[in-house]
Amino acid sequence: MSIQQFSNISSNNFEQCVKCTVCTVYCPVTAVNPLYPGPKQAGPDGERYRLKRSDFYNEALKYCLNCKRCEVACPSGVRIGDIIQQAHMNYSHGSAGVRDRMLAHTDLMGGIATRLSPTVNGILRLTPVKLAMDLTLGIDRHRTFPAYTPRKFTTWFRRHALKRQDRFTRRVTYFHGCYVNYNFPRLGKDLVKLLNACGIGVDLMKDEKCCGVARIANRLIKQATDAAKVNLREIRAAVASGNDVIATSSTCIMTMRDEYPHLLGLDNADVRDHIMTATRYLYRLVENGDIKLVFKPDYLRRIAYHTPCHMAKLGWSVYSIELLKLIPGVELSVLDVNCCGIAGTYGFKKENYRYSQAIGKTLFDSIAQVNPDIVATDCETCKWQIEMSIPYRVSNPISILADALDVEATRAANNI
Amino acid sequence: MKFDTIIIGGGLTGLTAAISLAEKGRKTAIISAGQSALHFSSGSFELLGSVDGRPVENPVEAIDNLSERHPYRRIGKERMLQLLPLVQPLLTRAGVATTGSHYTNRYRLTPLGKVKPAWLTLDDFATFDSPERLPWRSVALVNIADFQDFYPVFLSAGLEKRGVKCSIHSTSIAALDNLRRSSTEMRAATMARVLDYEAVGVLAGRLNSVARHADAILMPAILGLTDDLMVRLLRRLVCKPVYFVSTMPTSVPGVRTQMLLQRYFMKLGGTYMLGDTVTHGEFDGDRLRHVFTTNHSPEPLSADNYILATGSFFSHGLVATPSAIVEPTFGFDVDAPADRAQWFRKDIDSAQPYMEFGIATDADWHPRRDGVTIGNVQCAGSILGGCNPVKEGCGAGEAILSSLNLTTV
The missing domain is CATH 3.40.50 (Rossmann fold)
Known part of the structure; x- marks a missing residue:
């Protein structure tokens, strides 16, 4: 009697697909863009053919957001999103153009723009400039680039925070990412305030590169791999010194934990458990009784929590939600998991803009229905998309916790 | 992370148990490895449609004719009568509107124009x-x-x-x-x-x-x-x-049922962890202390009690290897013959023995591991075995009643 195949050949479980199409139900793109073949067809179904002949590759795979919602829904553990991204990386003939390179190098662009921030911010908001970028580069004219900060987070940290970190014996390494450094240092400052109040010192990496998510999405694989190698070296150094590595962006964390090994082939098994979102790190300390958080009784807000797709993939929204629930004056609603549609650089591209907004509509409607004071979410690009599309303010849970924190009482509770 | 009860499996069984516990104020979590078989729902819940190939008109009366291994017989007719009236109101509270009765089967239309017995049917149909x-x-x-x-x-x-x-x-x-x-x-x-x-x-x-x-x-x-x-x-x-x-899967009313139950559970304060897999457990003699999952390791998830609702073969609650039927998460003892030839019949239309395989549980639904009864784990739903849900038309009833039985005083 012949025995069925009992172990996998692939590393992405593609042979486990039973063609149930559950993934399609949860794909944000399928319902709005008929050019996209859908996760089942683009993923395991198409892979059968591509393994035989690479010219079965279909350029329409570029419409995949890499949100991984198909993977979260799959009952058979097929890494559908990875299969699609790998195909995109391995078989696509087009190379990244000027626009994609610009969008992908968030750290290089940010480094230049922060130096010229008043000028750059002003220029990027001018209608003729938006029109010109739309026509020449293909960056949609309806988009507004997030404002660049005049002073980078790292500059602030060196001048105003570095010295006081020496007081703490318990330390953690903060991967600030491009967004906090070049656009929104306040989030980094909030994290430092929160951690310091609990008696935890913050270290930065000596050399931090962009996590690489935008480079991977724009098929700049060599550049992504080079950056990832530097980050992994720094992460290993941090872990060796006894630190965990945390970030305030769920996407940076998902990329460094999962995309490095799955898409870039960089083994991170030795340090992967030490890479986590700031809310997971904090929740664990609170749960174990290692730190205490005391909140202002008069911080009263109605908050709607939106789960970013990559947070859903990590499975960690529960940490952010449980922390927000600790604030006594917060009335929290957890929104159904729906993609906001921007997917990092995807939504900035002219060819994707209308799909991006159509995808986001379900989320926008659900926020309007709750009508909260603040939308909480762990992803910066979700924040841009929601704030660009509907009149609600969006904050990272870390900023909300920092706002609500009674610093003096927290310091006292932690014997600082 | 600590809970009163952790339920492994987020389909109809797990959600029914979870809602029932969360309504009583228990801190409950569901860990679900992807979406469930509700995505293939016909739109009807079946209680009992057929016994020994004969159609059933009155499901409650027909329970006596089932084999002693059938979960309905093990729950007991009296207890079944106590639980059955709770089902439709529970679904209604979650926003799932249904028609039907457990005393007399109603009949539903299949996509191929046949008519089949049904217990509760979504109001769409x-x-x-x-x-x-x-x-x-x-x-x-x-x-x-x-x-x-x-x-x-x-x-x-x-x-x-x-x-x-x-x-x-x-x-x-x-x-x-x-x-x-x-x-x-x-x-x-x-x-x-x-x-x-x-x-x-x-x-x-x-x-x-x-x-x-x-x-x-x-x-x-x-x-x-x-x-x-x-x-x-x-x-x-x-x-x-x-x-x-009904259309070919995925079933729109089925997805909706899943979403409504899940949303209701979360509104009650429950935690639903989707896309996460329990990799193993840590046992202390006859108790399961912690479970470890793909997403939350190396930290454990802990609870006083656990419910195993991972389904049968289709949902990977049971796995057939070339030489044995196994429960892959914890290695609980399975009630199935060792001889592979006894797992199936060659006539594809006849009742297949493997459909009735399940976890070996004691009278209180506790599983055994290497012969040791695990006192704080109970099993519910199609992982129980002892019946043929396809031939008998009892899948939804088994899921709902076996979980209500564990979570209702």
Whole structure:
């Protein structure tokens, strides 16, 4: 009697697909863009053919957001999103153009723009400039680039925070990412305030590169791999010194934990458990009784929590939600998991803009229905998309916790 | 992270148990490795449709005729009668509106035009008192142009046999034109995501114009993926009664049922961890102390009690290796013969023995591990075995009642 195949050949479980199409139900793109073949067809179904002949590759795979919602829904553990991204990386003939390179190098662009921030911010908001970028580069004219900060987070940290970190014996390494450094240092400052109040010192990496998510999405694989190698070296150094590595962006964390090994082939098994979102790190300390958080009784807000797709993939929204629930004056609603549609650089591209907004509509409607004071979410690009599309303010849970924190009482509770 | 109860498996069984506990104020979490078999739901919950190949009219009475290994017999008829009245109200509280009774089976229409017994049926669908006499003289079967997961010709043949005159129509509306460009992605669930207020208004106009001479309209179940708002809207706008018929999977009313139950559970304060897999457990003698999952390792998830609701083979609650049937998460003892030849019969239509395999549990539904009974774990749903849900038409009843039995005093 012949025995069925009992172990996998692939590393992405593609042979486990039973063609149930559950993934399609949860794909944000399928319902709005008929050019996209859908996760089942683009993923395991198409892979059968591509393994035989690479010219079965279909350029329409570029419409995949890499949100991984198909993977979260799959009952058979097929890494559908990875299969699609790998195909995109391995078989696509087009190379990244000027626009994609610009969008992908968030750290290089940010480094230049922060130096010229008043000028750059002003220029990027001018209608003729938006029109010109739309026509020449293909960056949609309806988009507004997030404002660049005049002073980078790292500059602030060196001048105003570095010295006081020496007081703490318990330390953690903060991967600030491009967004906090070049656009929104306040989030980094909030994290430092929160951690310091609990008696935890913050270290930065000596050399931090962009996590690489935008480079991977724009098929700049060599550049992504080079950056990832530097980050992994720094992460290993941090872990060796006894630190965990945390970030305030769920996407940076998902990329460094999962995309490095799955898409870039960089083994991170030795340090992967030490890479986590700031809310997971904090929740664990609170749960174990290692730190205490005391909140202002008069911080009263109605908050709607939106789960970013990559947070859903990590499975960690529960940490952010449980922390927000600790604030006594917060009335929290957890929104159904729906993609906001921007997917990092995807939504900035002219060819994707209308799909991006159509995808986001379900989320926008659900926020309007709750009508909260603040939308909480762990992803910066979700924040841009929601704030660009509907009149609600969006904050990272870390900023909300920092706002609500009674610093003096927290310091006292932690014997600082 | 610590909970009162952790339920492993997020389908109908796990959700029923979770809601029942969360309503009593217990801190409850569900860990679910992907979406559940509710995505393939017919739209009806079956309690008991057939015993020894004979159709059942009164499920409660027929329990006595089941084998002693059947979960209904093990729960006991008296206890079943205590639990059964709780089911429809629980579904209603979650927003799942149903019709039916546990004393007398009603009958539902299958996509191939057959009539099958059903216990509770979602209000989207037609149900009948008798399998022979349908309440219509003529119906209009309306499909969406280019939708390939619905077969009006089969449906019509089945209905004509029962004396119902059928007219077949095909229609489309502008809102669906975009989807019609993709041959692989024009599915029921995708259409449901596109059909909003405006589109349903237009669709209602089309139905009104084709169905002037019919008693009722039957159309594929393509409305209401996250709630039943669009179903109710269409019915209000169409002058004839509209009933939906199941399509090929995925099932729109099934996805909706999953979402409504899940949303209700979360509103009660429950934690639903989707896309996470329990890799193993840490045991201390006869107790399961912690479980470890793909997403939360190296930290454990802990609870006082655990419910194993991981389903049968299809959901990987049981796995057949070349040499043994195993429970893959904890290695609990399985009630199945060692000899592979006894797992199946070559006649594909006959009842397959493997369908009745399950975890070996004691009278209180505790599993055994290497012969040791694990006191703080209980099993529910199709992982129990002892019955053939396909042949007996008892899958939903087994899921719901075995979990209510564990969570109701």
